Amino acid sequence: MSVRVMVADDQEIVRTGLTMILGAQPGITVVGEAADGHRAVELARSLRPDVCLLDIRMPGIDGIEATRRLTAGGTDCPAVVVITTFDLDEYVHAALKAGARGFLLKDAGPEMLAQAVHAAARGDALIAPSVTARLLAAFARSGAAERPPAQPFEALTAREEGVLAAVARGRTNAEIAAELHISLSTVKTHVARLMDKLGARNRVEVAMWAYETDRAGG
Template structure:
């Protein structure tokens, strides 16, 4: 079955372009389009797509608020949302991830990174534009959280610490398996354990906790 996507952008030419790029992929199908956040939320709730691709700046309801409606902490059955924008601003990135987004891309990211982000979100991974990932790590490393991060229910194992740092640096499950010389199923087991111990609903929340707790440090970014 193809990955079903809802695309929302207030600029028709951008929305059409994104739809054409995604529909050209053999494993992706755009099942709905919206020109504002309110319509996007309505469509997503009705169609239950595998991935929502939302612009940040939209009329009525912006992309961050739309993401919060569909994937925020209060949502019992969250959808996968990837936020895409022209604006390379850290506050947008952080707000989108806090709202529950599984990915954050700039509109000039290119076809390969766009489709990779959609596929990653559908599989439960998270992909953030490489330049943004590196900068965010540095920002989090230099500034502590506003409030102390919650402590894990049980202490993390050494291997879970390794996986935690890799997730915080934007690595996919496959990349983590290759870097740590472990199987893909073992990576998934460690991530499930991290989610349980940290009370996180997805790998983005794992990454945020790693940043806020000082576990993640600036390092080599994802290959571009």
């Protein structure tokens, strides 16, 4: 089935461009557009898209707050991909903390934009390559990395440790399945179990826990 996407950006020319790019991609259907944060939240709750593509700087409420409101609904909430012109670390951190499953810059090409939408719909997370390494390096140096990491609610199995390391390296479910020679459904089960055991809301938080505990290397 086609991934249903809602696009929110306060600049009409950008919103139209994103809609045209996504609409031309196989397996993606744009079901709505919004010009501000409040309207984005209202429209998403009405249309129930699979993925919301949100600009950060919008009038009313910004993309970060809109993300926070949209992802507060648990498993029934849409996945959010944040897109911005500004390559600033504080935006990345704020977006991921709010629950976004992707972070892209507006100069990302059509292929990466489509990849981010499909990844978010699958439950994966895609962050612009230009900020991924810097984000994880900054996290490793931060005070959060110096605090004792929270212990999992239940001990991880050897297979879950392998999946954990792969998630921390930014692998998608399909890549993990190929790397570990297991089925895609098995990978999804392991990722879901990891999130439950670690109390993580998304794959990014799973990856951060792996870095906290020096498990990112495999």
